[in-house]
Amino acid sequence: MKHQKFSYIFIFFLAISNILSQEIKFYGEAKAGGIIIGQGKNIKAARLNEKPLIVDKSGTFIFGFDRNAKGSFTLNIKLTNKKTLKYEYEIEKRDYGEQSLVIQKKYIRPPKRELKRIKNETRIIKTARKKIGKVKTALYSAGFSYPLDSIKVTGNFGVQRILNNEPHNIHNGVDFEGAEGDSVYAITDGIVRLAGENFYYNGNFVLLDHGQGLSSIYLHLSKIFVKKNQKVKKGELIGLVGSTGRSTSPHLHLGVQWFNKRIDPMSLFDIKELN
Structure with a gap:
């Protein structure tokens, strides 16, 4: 019985761990003039390069790239389990005519x-x-x-x-x-x-x-x-x-x-x- 109880606790811990480490859903396209929306659970904070992003109670946030944007951008997402997810974006200059x-x-x-x-x-x-x-x-x-x-x-x-x-x-x-x-x-x-x-x-x-x-x-x-x-x-x-x-x-x-x-x-x- 003790072994069975331990197994239940271990399985429960794995379930919680998987929830906290889940991937983030993204919508939109990373390009000059583009917008990206992120959505996930257990997000504590998010930052694009040095700019803090606003994350609401549903775990939804947004960021965009200016018309003239180019170069490297890094998105860091901190989860409530202290894990950090990192995403890299390389934005190319657009020709608008x-x-x-x-x-x-x-x-x-x-x-x-x-x-x-x-x-x-x-x-x-x-x-x-x-x-x-x-x-x-x-x-x-x-x-x-x-x-x-x-x-x-x-x-x-x-x-x-x-x-x-x-x-x-x-x-x-x-x-x-x-x-x-x-x-x-x-x-x-x-x-x-x-x-x-x-x-x-x-x-x-x-x-x-x-x-x-x-x-x-x-x-x-x-x-x-x-x-x-x-x-x-x-x-x-x-x-x-x-x-x-x-x-x-x-x-x-x-x-x-x-x-x-x-x-x-x-x-x-x-x-x-x-x-």
Whole structure:
């Protein structure tokens, strides 16, 4: 009987040991502009190089690589049994190409009378973004879906914009073709941090916080159906396609960031749901 009791204890110990040392599930792709979601049990902490990552109670965390990222990155995951899991990523520089557009001159060199307005709008957006990263829960764990019913990309992420034959800012989002009044949906669960109206560059737009530093922004809307601090669900109607702000025709500009890292929105849509 003593031997049998010892066997039960030993088997129980092995079962606990296997749980604590389990592998982590990963979603996404390690590339410039890419996002990685990790999920596992008994995770005490995670760190990408020197940056601590936010891990929620479900053991879910996220990190991303900026548009210009290249080189070596190391992910260290510390488990509650003090074991550390280590993952290495080698990111290659991406070539994004160029895109030429013709737009109104006032959106390249704004009139002096608009400079104060632009400065104030920039401050408003920066203030709203300061709240992103405060939510520790992975609201995005619902997975991701496209923001429009019909998807046709007209402006790729990361391209060098040539405006009226002059190089200008990098395009830090994806442009989707749309007709005036087409429905625009939240790509995943989130909290409205800003519902901006009639901004000089963005027009009417919505900024969503998806938790753990992940955010998305929807520009040039004709109408907005959500308010600041409102909680939204994946696929929920948040506005309508328009051509407000710096826009040449009706379309949706979708931008995604992980903290200040510029993320390719198209890298998210293969992650339909998390187990």
